[in-house]
Amino acid sequence: MKKILLYSTLALSVGLCSCSQEDLGENPAQAVGQPVTVSVQLPSEVGGDGLSRDVPEIPADHQLRCILYVSGGDAEPIRQEVVADEASDVITFSFTPPADTYTCSFWADYVKTDANSDGTYDDLYYNTTNLPNVTFADNADLFNNEACDAFTGHFAQDEITSGTPVTLSRPLAKVNFISEEAVGADATVDVTYTVSNGMNISTGAINTAEPQKSLTYNGAVANAADKVLFFNYLFADGENTKLPASISYTLGETSGTIPTNEIPLAANTPYNLSFSTASGEVVTSPAVGDYFFTDGTWSSSLDGNTEKTVAGVVFAVKGDGTSSAIESDETTNYSNAGEATDVLAWVIAAKDASTGANVKFYAGDASMSLPENMGEGKDDIKGYSNTALWVKASETDYEAASTAKAYNVEITGDTKTSGWYLPSIGQMLALGKVYAEKGENDTTTSLAVKKSFEALTAGGGDSAAAMASGNYWTSTGGTQEPEQAGAYRISFANTNYGNALRTGDDAKAGSNVRPILTIFK
Structure with a gap:
């Protein structure tokens, strides 16, 4: 199918x-x-x-x-x-x-x-x-x-x-129940739980008067290779629709309980609920547009998190079905991934690392040159390793990379991250697909990530969260005739929505720097 x-x-x-x-x-x-x-x-x-x-x-x-x-x-x-x-x-x-x-x-x-x-x-x-x-x-x-x-x-x-x-x-949420442990190819699962049953298509409201629907399944797991035990499409409105407090299941001969803790379900949203069949602990994967806090947690809402500090906004999640560039990212692209098993998400910082469009990509006196193994081209997603190469070449000459790496918003808690770095052009293009859409007459329509930034600035909030109207440096290098080296920069502004390779003196022009980080599994 x-x-x-x-x-x-x-x-x-x-x-x-x-x-x-x-x-x-x-x-x-x-x-x-x-x-x-x-x-x-x-x-x-x-x-x-x-x-x-x-x-x-x-x-x-x-x-x-x-x-x-x-x-x-x-x-x-x-x-x-x-x-x-x-x-x-x-x-x-x-x-x-x-x-x-x-x-x-x-x-x-x-x-x-x-x-x-x-x-x-x-x-x-x-x-x-x-x-x-x-x-x-x-x-x-x-x-x-x-x-x-x-x-x-x-x-x-x-x-x-x-x-x-x-x-x-789509008025539905898709909920995937995923085992943290390996699942046998011939494994079976037996599960029953209740969900909201129906909606009024004229109002968009979930029919709370309807009796709940009991969903029952006994058969093969949905996808043993990806450890997905089962999944469902469920009516959702983000307010009245919640999973039960817990869901009982049997995997093979072993019975267990998934503590779903009445997680609220929003329409048109995938939920990858990863849980240990041994401990039962549930970990909800982040979604594009989620806020990432300095304590290493994430949430789809600022409500209930007023005591926390927003470090950034999630703009790509590996395995969420969106065909984002993050799908090709691996832990081998990071020297500090340690024992992490995979890449989970990319996060764009909630503020610029620069104080304005005043950061040169290259500030050296000699001609700029590309370090060996530098990422090139618009498919490049190796922002972390690119940043390390530029800084190693010269921490003072390559201002944009050094500025991003020095961004001083610390992430605490148990969540493993790469630390801040200058994004590649491929990563920034992935951001562009969920930030804003270019329309007619030099206008843009806010998409998921920009909407999250707008919520931060609303009501007199932090105006620094909004992306600047100018250009942003990326860590991806390139060359143009006559063999001039440079780097890509990108803009999300209404009147200047696009990207270009800047070489020679153009690489010494002032632009903005907005770092990103990678969350690991």
């Missing part, structure tokens, strides 16, 4: 929804009784915060079904269903509004390719017979099944804008 990736960050916004009403003048909402055309699509950036550029693939033996639900006043609601050939298709509905004032809601899920249809397709994983309420279907295959992914969206009549498709968002 083809894999559908779930991408996440914290505080993911619900996809903006809109529809078009054709040939009705400048104020289509005022035209009553005229046909309306609505177009809908899955997000081109799954997660809505730029964590992936890929639209999910339709699983084998399934088809993507999209339901339109139109309601208004006392009129009978309208329900229409369409299936898509490809997940990237724009699906179109046409209807005559049932009332002068109405709302449109959507639900998209996967049904079997041979599902019967008499205008409505047979439900498979979700029960849609009582729209706008959607619940888990009875006797559905809800464990270890990527086809349980689903999307929704809702908009009011006055949100209609001409020609723009409705972009749906």
